[in-house]
């Protein structure tokens with residue numbers, strides 16, 4: 001079972017206001033961003049596999065893996081792919097960030113840490129290369145044997161090829177799909193070798209294929225990180241908003257870090273509830289106007305998008321004001 | 327609109343979701359039938375003591391969940407995210423409240439609140455404690471099945487409550503019904519978040535299948551009759 005590093009979880013809840021010190025287009029649709037503390041102070045330490053949460057306008061929070069050198073505490077580097085179906089995260093990063101501008105982040109946090117092993121096989125697809133680069137550096141630094149299998153649509157779309165070329169001591173297979181087709185997983189994963197730790201990050205189809213190949217392996221042999229679009233993490237409880245209670249015409253204000261349900265109760269509004277955590281669905285309230293920001297785990301995506309109901313224990317507002325059927 | 331079985335928060339059950347739902351549907355249906363059969367028999371002979379006897383294994387389940395949840399947290403909790411520890415502890419507190427509320431209802435009907443496992447609740451309790459030994463997720467899977475099964479008992483209980491006017495029992499079960507949605511959603515989320523291997527999934531299925539064959543039994547009129555004879 002997964003064990004969680006409570007120390008890094010604590011660090012992850014602290015917000016840092018950083019300055020953008022460098023922007024480079026490192027491949028088609030991939031922007032490399034360097035961040036530093038405004039006063040030049042050292043940044044919190046991190047280890048290969050870690051990511052940070054980047055807080056963007058409109059309450060958008062996105063995760064990006066740290067892909068620079070963990071020994072450099074004067075700056076962090078992330079690499080961001082522009083997602084054509086973006087709801088705003090990567091598009092904003094690509095279009096709005098400027099050198100000298102600020103960026104609020106939380107972290108670092110690591111769910112993809114390196115385990116000790118005799119040998120390592122790294123499999124990266126597309127932007128999934130980002131957490132892998134510091135891993136290879138760490139393993140190469142320990143002079144342990146490693147193999148990298150890195151696939152992408154075309155050579156032009158594959159970020160950080162120069163950085164990879166500079167890391168010595170391993171075996172690198174760069175596999176642009178338009179030249180060589182898909183990654184030859186059979187060749188590299190055909191046989192289970194308990195002395196090799198396998199790390200894989202990339203698009204879902206690649207992760208699923210790798211997972212399938214390794215399904216009979218011993219638990220813990222395969223390490224995956226999914227760049228799944230953020231669901232839960234967007235619940236930074238910041239920003240106040242106003243709520244109108246339609247039945248009484250009363251107006252109340254929900255301050256940052258207080259739940260809407262708490263404030264309703266303080267104002268004498270009884271709302272059925274149980275978990276107060278977005279799980280049971282019992283605190284459902286009808287939204288008559290305004291745009292809710294859904295932070296629950298249980299309303300269907302369709303209901304969330306329709307925005308006609310919300311769970312007031314965890315959800316907040318994207319608009320400045322909500323009118324509720326209360 | 328809200329289906330707690332479709333809770334988000336993990337992919338570990340993706341391959342077995344359909345099978346889990348089949349098990350859960352069947353145990354809900356069995357519980358509904360058992361509860362209806364119980365109240366059909368009760369309609370013939372509406373003796374409050376019989377209703378109290380029917381509630382006794384229910385009260386035991388509530389307090390046994392408290393013990394199980396706390397043991398689950400003590401043994402395996404630190405492998406979970408802190409949020410899940412908090413929520414399991416919150417569930418434990420609510421189960422203690424249920425024990426208190428169902429206990430009060432039993433007393434108001436002239437019955438006695440169990441302070442050890444009543445014989446009719448023994449197979450259920452033994453099975454859960456075995457699951458807790460077996461695998462970090464097995465007891466959660468088993469009680470998720472048992473708690474889901476309870477949802478089949480609410481409707482027939484509320485309807486019988488209207489016929490017989492046991493308003494206090496209905497009020498209590500309305501609150502329990504809300505909390506049960508939380509417990510079922512939480513269980514499913516925890517299983518989905520931490521099940522990683524095929525062995526995890528096998529143990530989850532094994533626990534659910536085992537509970538499917540047990541959970542509904544104490545709702546039957548036969549179980550109550552046996553208990554009253556003993």
Ligand SMILES: Cc1cc2nc3c(=O)[nH]c(=O)nc-3n(C[C@H](O)[C@H](O)[C@H](O)COP(=O)(O)OP(=O)(O)OC[C@H]3O[C@@H](n4cnc5c(N)ncnc54)[C@H](O)[C@@H]3O)c2cc1C
Pocket residue numbers: 051062063064065066078079080081082083085086087088089090091127130131225226227228229230301
């Ligand atoms: C641990 C971690 C590390 C990551 N590291 C990196 C990294 O190093 N580099 C990088 O570029 N990205 C990384 N990501 C992904 C990144 O956080 C964003 O998900 C990505 O940039 C897309 O954000 P977006 O706002 O542009 O797109 P989104 O609006 O989030 O859309 C992304 C995709 O999800 C689909 N989608 C839209 N709405 C929903 C919805 N409601 N529910 C589900 N899917 C939806 C869209 O169609 C689109 O295909 C990482 C993610 C995680 C979890």
Ligand code: FES
Pocket residue numbers: 272273274275276277278279280281282283284296311312313314508
């Ligand atoms: S109280 Fe459970 S979802 Fe709001």
Ligand SMILES: [Fe+2]
Pocket residue numbers: 388420421424502
């Ligand atoms: Fe309960």
Ligand SMILES: [Fe+2]
Pocket residue numbers: 391421473505506509
């Ligand atoms: Fe419960």
